[in-house]
Amino acid sequence: MEQRLEPEVSGRGAQSGAAPPRFGLATREADGDWRDHVESLDGPPVKLRTTVTEENPKTILSFNRSPDIAFDRSINAYRGCEHGCVYCFARPTHAYHDLSxxxxxxxxxxxKPAAADLLRTTLAKPAYRPRPIAMGTNTDPYQPIERQYRITRQVLEVCLDARHPVTITTKSDRVLDDLDLLAQLARHRLVAVAISVTTLDPRLSGKLEPRAAAPAKRLAALGKLVDAGVPAHCSIAPIIPAITDAFMEEIVQRAAALGVRSAGWIPLRLPHEVAPLFREWLSVHFPERGDKVMAIVRSIRAKDGEGRDNDPDFFTRMKPRGVWADLFRARFRLACKRAGIGKTRFELDCSQFRRPEVGGQIRLF
Incomplete structure (x- = not known):
């Protein structure tokens, strides 16, 4: 990784669309035609633009049977994420659509503009039984296009109407746009919000997660959630060895100073196409450090004595092993002890659930 790639793709996390094909993703080999010389003929490519396609699924709740995560159902109002976090474990889902x-x-x-209506229909079914719905498990519910579509807000309105518990994970202070709804949900013990803070360096954040909110804005949002009575959790995720781990203690300290009483950390995960994309990112931004980073990653994901980029196995995929993992774990534990902060379990209330009115109407009383 000693050689730097040129040029850097400005304003984006991934540095290319390249990734090993898994589901028929079209690949092309150079054969000498004009497409191999398009930049010399037409000039450099124009700035990448974000496009949004509206889709109309038949259902909106996704159920899972994973034994090592705390939720069994989730809503993803969007596919893909403009935040562009290079390490995002959800990136491989685009391969199912033959997209990079x-x-x-x-x-x-x-x-998915119809998400709220679909949710209302599902919750109204006689056989439905409530358990917390997780939002932000695959793509961020408060990525920039939420300001236009307001799908997340509409889903929260349905949850408030039905008194249904919901959890949110985000990297955006845009969550404060819905503080009025979140405060109402919190009064009924129906919501908990986790904000991920990866680093405190805005320049590093701009490379890692180029279109996510700046770290200072995320911390400020945590404080405002606490002030509004919304259960708030600071997620230091992911910890990237030799890149972001140096910020762990100060993130914990700053979160605690804002009144946050729950924090956790998650090690870097590199499933499927994320691994080569992350290696490419390292070669662009940290060519002198890339080999060290990946050596540590492979050591904490090692199994049967063999280093791996990723551990996909239940129960161990979230729990790194080895000396480096033990060091991170000890540092985090000590930082929390000094700050008086822990990993509080927010118990949400399912007993208030009431089936919503079907037809798009929200109760007035």
Whole structure:
């Protein structure tokens, strides 16, 4: 990784659309025709633009049986994410659409405008039984296009109307646009919000997660959630060895100073196409450090003595192993002890659930 790639793709996390094909993703080999010389003939490519395609699924709730995560259902109002976090474990989902988990994932987005109506219909079914709905598990519910579509807000309105519990994970202070709804949900013990803070360096954040909110804005949003009585969790995720781990202690300290009483950390995960995309990113932004970073990653994901880029196995995929993992774990534990902060379990209330009125109407009383 000693050689720097040129040129850098400005304003985007992925540095290319390249990724190993898995589901018929078209690839092309150079054969000497005009497409191999398009830049010399037509000039450099124009600036990448974000496009949004509206889709109309038949259902909006996704159910899972994963034994090592705390939720069994989720809503993703969008596919793809303009935040462009290079490390995003959700990038491979774009390959199912024969789109690149690289630049396509952050430039070719999909929105589901009917999400709230679909949710209302599902919650109204006699056989439905409530458990917390997770939002932000695959793509961020408060990415920039939420300001236009307001799908997340509409879903929260349905949850408030039905008294249905919901959890949110985001990297955006745009969550404060819905503070009025979140405060109402919180009064009924129906919501918890996690904001991910990866680094405190805005320049590094601009390379890692180029279109996400600046770290200072995310911390400020945590404080405002706390002030409004909304259960707030600071997620230091992901921890990238030799890139972001140096910020762990100060993130914990700053979050605690804002009144946040819950924090956690998650190690870097590099499933499927994310690994080569991340290696490419390292070669552009940290060519002198890339080999060290990947050596540590492979050591904490090692199994049976063999280093791996990723561990996909249940129960161990979130729990790194080895000396480096033990060091991160000890540092985090000590930082929390000094700051008086822990990993509080927010118990949400399912007993208030009431089936919503069907037809798009929200109760007036």
């Amino acid at each position: 988990p690289g630049l396509d994932f952050e430039t070719q987005l999909f929105a």
